[in-house]
Amino acid sequence: MRELWNKLGLEGKRALIVHHDDLGLSQAQNRAYRELGFPTGSVVMMGCCVEGLSGSDLGVHLALTSGQDSLELRPLSAGRSLRDPQGHLWSTVEAAWRHIKPAEAEAELRAQIEAGLQAFDLTHIDSHMGALLRPDLAGIYLELAREYRLPALVPANLETVSLPPGFFSALQNLRDNSALPQVTVVDGYGVPPQERQEWYLQTLSRLGPGVYQLIHHAATDEPEGRLLEDWPGRKADLEALKDAEVRRVIAEFEPLTWRVVREAWREML
Structure with a gap:
């Protein structure tokens, strides 16, 4: 993908997509998105709280899992393997990988993308909780990206992701032959909340030239x-990203959006 980054004038620069995950999951998430006001890429979970969301750089956060038992998210399609005994999306990636059938996953991913196209001018797609990193599901994910001409998040640093034995080589082969834009993912989700602000400062300051996606999950602190x-952790993300020093460090990067990536990539197809 060096050709794409050169086309965008990013050779030798530090470029950053500030990426708000899980929009639509709650109004607290959506309010934090509006409060922060970053113009760069964000992803929306379709079938959730999408009313009132707007922006020039919105993608679909393709979800085959909920991540939390209390969320009770339901698929948009009819596939039985997508559902737990209560009819909700599986709460964990491990449970989803044990049960989900590829054909039913493809129908669900299509339904979510089509819903996104009805709601927004989609700029990209990515995977909630990395559930699409099962190699057969990843193949469907990348094929849908090509079909819909939407960039899909493909981590250049796949080796940093915790994967079951046998997954890495298959995913690496898919990634290296996908012809999709690849960014280095920077994600502090596992950092303790009290250390989150310092993590942002130290991690971002140390990054060298490259194209990065900073993933955060900021949400406002309220009952919902x-x-x-x-x-x-979501509250800590919001507080850190509102901090003047953190924003100064972010401003040292070349800002990048998935919309810009999408348009340049489509010209190369």
Whole structure:
């Protein structure tokens, strides 16, 4: 993908997509998105709280899992393998990988993309909780990206992702032969909330030339937001990204959006 980054004038520069995950999951998530006001890429979970969301750089956060038992998210399609005994999306990636059938996953991913196309001018797609990293599901994901001409998040640093034995080589082969834009993912989700601000400062300051996607899950601190099991980390993301010093460090990067990537990539197809 060096040709694409050169086309965008990013050779030797530090470029950053500030990426808000899980929009639509709650209004607390959506309010944080509006409060932060970053113009770069964000992803929306279709079938959730999407009313009132707008922006020039919105993608679909393709979900085959909920991540939390309390969320009770339901698929948009009829596939039985997508559902737990209560009819909701599987709460964990491991459970989803044990049960989901590829054909039913493809129908669900299509339904979510089509819903996104009805709601927004989609700029990209990615995977909620990395559930699409099962190699057969990843193949469907990348094929849909080509079919819909939408860039799909493909981590250049796939080796940093925790994967079951046998997954890495298959995924690496898919990634290296996908002809899709690849960015280096930077994600502090596992960093303790009290250390989140310092993590942003130290991690971003140390990055060299390259194209990066900073993933965050900022949500406002309010009763609805606190219903999420991981709300302290989401609150910490919001506080860190509002900090003047963190924003100064972010401003040192060349800002990049998935819309810009999408248009340049489509010209190369």
